[in-house]
Each structure stands twice: as C-alpha cells, then as structure tokens.
Amino acid sequence: MDAINRLREKLNSTEFKGERVCTIESLAIKGNAVMDYAFFPGGNGLYRGIKAARFPSGGTLILGSNFGSKEGFVDDMGNLLIMDERCGSTWVGMLERLRRSGIEPDECFFTNAWPFLHMASADKSQISEESPKPKKKSSNLDAPIKTWFADKVLMPKCEEFFRDTFREMRPMLILALGLGPAAFLARIWKVELGAWGRFNWDDNDNLESGMAWVEFEKHKAVCVAITHPSMPNSKHRRAPYNTCCGEIELLTSAAKKAGILTKQTGGSRLQQMNLTVALTGASGAVFGREMLRALEADNRVARVHFVASENSLRVIAEELGVSGRNDLLEKLLGAAPTKTVQHTDADIGAAIASGSHPSDGMIILPCSMGTLAAIAHGLANSLIARAADVTLKERRPLILCVRETPFNRIHLRNMTLASEAGAVIFPVIPAFYNHPVDSTEMARQFVFRVLAHIGLPQRDAYVWKADE
Numbered sequence: 001m002d003a004i005n006r007l008r009e010k011l012n013s014t015e016f017k018g019e020r021v022c023t024i025e026s027l028a029i030k031g032n033a034v035m036d037y038a039f040f041p042g043g044n045g046l047y048r049g050i051k052a053a054r055f056p057s058g059g060t061l062i063l064g065s066n067f068g069s070k071e072g073f074v075d076d077m078g079n080l081l082i083m084d085e086r087c088g089s090t091w092v093g094m095l096e097r098l099r100r101s102g103i104e105p106d107e108c109f110f111t112n113a114w115p116f117l118h119m120a121s122a123d124k125s126q127i128s129e130e131s132p133k134p135k136k137k138s139s140n141l142d143a144p145i146k147t148w149f150a151d152k153v154l155m156p157k158c159e160e161f162f163r164d165t166f167r168e169m170r171p172m173l174i175l176a177l178g179l180g181p182a183a184f185l186a187r188i189w190k191v192e193l194g195a196w197g198r199f200n201w202d203d204n205d206n207l208e209s210g211m212a213w214v215e216f217e218k219h220k221a222v223c224v225a226i227t228h229p230s231m232p233n234s235k236h237r238r239a240p241y242n243t244c245c246g247e248i249e250l251l252t253s254a255a256k257k258a259g260i261l262t263k264q265t266g267g268s269r270l271q272q273m274n275l276t277v278a279l280t281g282a283s284g285a286v287f288g289r290e291m292l293r294a295l296e297a298d299n300r301v302a303r304v305h306f307v308a309s310e311n312s313l314r315v316i317a318e319e320l321g322v323s324g325r326n327d328l329l330e331k332l333l334g335a336a337p338t339k340t341v342q343h344t345d346a347d348i349g350a351a352i353a354s355g356s357h358p359s360d361g362m363i364i365l366p367c368s369m370g371t372l373a374a375i376a377h378g379l380a381n382s383l384i385a386r387a388a389d390v391t392l393k394e395r396r397p398l399i400l401c402v403r404e405t406p407f408n409r410i411h412l413r414n415m416t417l418a419s420e421a422g423a424v425i426f427p428v429i430p431a432f433y434n435h436p437v438d439s440t441e442m443a444r445q446f447v448f449r450v451l452a453h454i455g456l457p458q459r460d461a462y463v464w465k466a467d468e
C-alpha cells in the first residue's frame with residue numbers, strides 16, 4: 001500500500017468520540033466528491049482528485065485547520081453544498097501566494113491539523129457547557145478549535161496523524177495557514193515554535209519570528225506561518241505584511257531557507273509577472289528610473305506597463321535632464337525597452353484601466369500628493385488613478401511610494417484612506433546604513449526593498465548584518 005493510502009486507512013480506522021467528529025471519507029458524500037477538491041490529506045498539487053494523489057517527497061507540507069462542519073458541506077438532503085472548492089478564496093489566495101513566491105503547487109501536499117469534518121451542533125453544546133462563549137468569532141482559534149485543543153483524546157490523535165504525515169513526506173517546508181495550524185505546530189515543537197501558540201499577528205513585525213527550523217526523527221524542515229489566504233482584506237493580514245506582498249516576501253525567504261527555491265526557480269516553471277509602474281510629479285525621478293531599469297533586467301517579469309504623468313515630465317527634465325515624451329522610455333532605460341510599454345496618462349482606454357487585464361500589481365514611484373489624493377478618493381480621472389483604482393478593487397498589490405515633506409493633515413488622512421483600501425504606503429525614505437556612494441545607488445537599494453516587498457527579492461540587495 002502506498003504512503004497516502006496507509007495514512008488514509010489509519011485516519012479512517014481512528015476512533016474518535018462517537019458522533020462528534022468523523023473523517024471526510026466516512027461521510028461518503030456523493031461518492032466522496034468533496035475529496036476531489038478539498039484539503040483532505042492526499043491532495044498533492046491542486047484539483048487532482050483522489051486517484052491522482054501522490055505524496056511528493058520533500059517539497060512543502062501545507063497545513064490548513066479543518067473542514068468546518070458537516071453542515072457546511074451538505075444540505076439537509078445530503079447534497080453537496082460546495083461544488084468546486086477551487087473557486088473558493090482559500091485556493092485562489094493559496095495559488096497566488098505559491099506562484100508569486102516561487103513554490104511549485106505540484107510539490108505541495110495539502111492537509112489539515114484536524115483532518116475531519118465535525119458536527120457543529122455537538123460542538124456548540126460542548127462549548128456552552130464547558131467554556132465561556134467567545135465574545136466575537138474572530139479567528140480559527142475560536143470554537144470549535146479551542147475546544148479541540150482542550151480535548152485530551154482528540155489532540156494526541158491529530159498530532160500523531162501529523163507526525164505520520166511528516167514521517168512519510170519528509171517535507172522541506174511546512175506552511176501553516178492561519179492561527180489554528182500555527183498554534184497546533186507550537187504544541188508539537190514547543191521550543192522552536194512555542195511563541196506561535198501566543199501569536200499576536202498585529203504585534204509581530206519580525207520576518208524571522210514567522211519562521212523557524214524544526215526537526216523530527218533527524219529530518220529538518222523550515223516552518224513558516226502566514227495569515228489564512230482566504231482572509232479577504234488587509235485588515236486581517238499580519239502586520240507589517242498588511243498585503244499579501246509582505247507574506248510573499250516571508251514565503252520566498254522561507255522557501256529559500258528550505259532550499260526549495262533554488263531547485264525550482266531556475267527553470268521556466270515560475271510564472272512571470274505583469275506589473276504597472278507609474279511616475280508622477282513628485283521629486284525623486286531617479287527612483288522611478290531605477291525601478292524601470294531593475295524590472296527590465298529581471299527575468300521573473302514578463303511585461304511592464306509604464307505611465308508617466310504630465311507633471312512628472314517637468315520633474316524628470318529638472319532632475320534627470322531628460323526632456324520630452326518622445327523616446328522617454330529609451331532615455332530613462334539607457335537602451336531600447338524589451339518588455340516595457342508606455343501609455344499616456346490620458347489614455348483611459350489602455351488595457352491596465354480594466355480589472356480584466358491580468359496584472360500582478362502596480363507601483364507608483366515617486367507618488368505625488370496629488371496622485372495620492374486622487375487614489376484615496378477614487379477619482380479615476382487619469383490612467384494612473386484609474387489603474388490604481390482597479391488594482392485596489394481587484395485586491396492586487398498597490399505600492400504608493402509617496403514623497404513630500406512635511407506632510408499636512410490632508411496628506412496623512414489620504415495615506416490612511418489609501419492604506420485602509422489595501423494600498424501599501426512605502427514612502428521614499430532611503431537607507432543610509434549601506435553607505436550609498438551616490439543618489440543612483442541610494443535609489444537602487446530603495447527600489448530593491450520595494451521589489452522584495454512585491455515578491456521579487458534582488459540578488460544585489462544590501463542586507464544589514466548586526467555584527468558587521
């Protein structure tokens with residue numbers, strides 16, 4: 001029997017307390033249709049279904065929490081409610097993060113910390129008897145997972161199942177989705193991940209604290225935790241990863257540590273990005289120029305849509321000595337563009353003005369207070385403002401590299417508004433600890449920080465080391 005079926009048999013023959021929990025297979029909903037899509041142990045890659053399930057050796061073990069209640073899966077007549085989990089926010093968000101951080105979905109094995117369906121009604125009665133009702137349902141740690149954590153029969157079985165999975169797969173990377181799985185892993189690796197049991201995502205602003213090495217039976221893996229990909233808005237994203245960009249930085253870094261990126265990003269399997277870059281009339285044209293140059297040189301990027309506002313031309317002339325709209329791109333790049341295309345700011349019919357155009361995000365560098373205001377108030381009256389508006393409504397990354405000093409209250413409020421709508425405020429504040437020799441080097445290093453944030457870490461980026 002292969003490893004997957006061994007695990008499956010084991011799970012199905014596990015006795016849990018009476019009716020309170022049941023494995024997804026034991027439900028036999030319409031011939032196990034749920035299994036074709038869901039997170040049940042055994043779904044390597046996506047949408048493969050039970051027959052094609054394969055246990056990847058090495059690769060990434062992705063740990064969700066549970067399937068929710070049986071009631072959530074079937075109606076009163078026993079009909080399946082979730083017809084295609086692929087359209088759900090978990091899969092959509094998951095795929096985006098994997099793709100952008102260079103992790104190959106086919107090398108992932110999806111499972112849950114609590115690998116069964118449960119009966120919501122039974123759990124409810126359990127909660128009211130034994131524990132105070134949570135004030136508001138805000139995370140996966142709320143009931144019933146809280147109840148399961150306290151269950152001395154159930155928890156060891158779930159932990160054993162996880163260890164069996166780990167033993168069979170020997171993953172290089174373990175990715176925990178949301179608070180429940182993070183706290184689950186914290187119980188297994190108390191020393192390495194103990195802090196995850198008390199995770200306060202809002203306070204956690206250290207990249208390293210979201211990641212740790214763990215070991216079991218002489219096999220080492222990197223563990224990383226991110227906010228659950230189904231969380232729809234930036235309010236739920238862990239700070240400072242308040243868009244998925246920061247989480248991609250975290251994931252990329254963990255995948256690198258685990259040694260799976262080097263194996264997988266060399267080939268053509270990594271899907272390339274389409275990005276939009278806008279320059280507006282704030283000071284700092286050299287930053288915009290270096291951004292365009294870095295993207296031209298980056299083979300993870302397929303296409304760059306470039307827009308310069310009318311007023312940026314004045315600043316570009318002033319600061320870079322490059323005048324006019326003709327051949328602007330070529331003059332900024334110092335060579336003919338290979339992948340960057342320019343649009344005029346008045347062309348509101350350009351592809352990037354529509355949400356249907358596939359885009360991986362937009363960077364405005366530098367971003368003037370005028371453009372910030374237009375975005376914050378949804379004016380969409382120029383191509384730049386419209387493309388930014390579309391980026392926000394499609395919940396794609398929008399990075400606003402604002403430049404002004406000092407800020408008045410209107411600027412500050414507009415930054416808050418834009419941030420609340422999902423934009424990242426990434427002010428043009430360069431670093432000095434890398435001792436830049438000129439403004440170009442200063443701009444380059446700043447651009448590298450922006451690119452790392454959007455999931456394109458750069459080889460030449462300066463990394464601070466405390467003992468240097």
Ligand SMILES: Cc1cc2nc3c(=O)[nH]c(=O)nc-3n(C[C@H](O)[C@H](O)[C@H](O)COP(=O)(O)O)c2cc1C
Nearest residue numbers: 280281282283309311312318368369370371403404
């Ligand atoms: C040389 C120069 C420097 C400027 N620097 C800034 C700046 O740093 N921040 C800013 O918000 N506006 C700055 N402005 C003003 C903007 O260009 C102006 O508000 C313009 O209307 C912005 O339009 P846009 O956002 O469509 O590009 C500058 C203007 C000039 C001529």
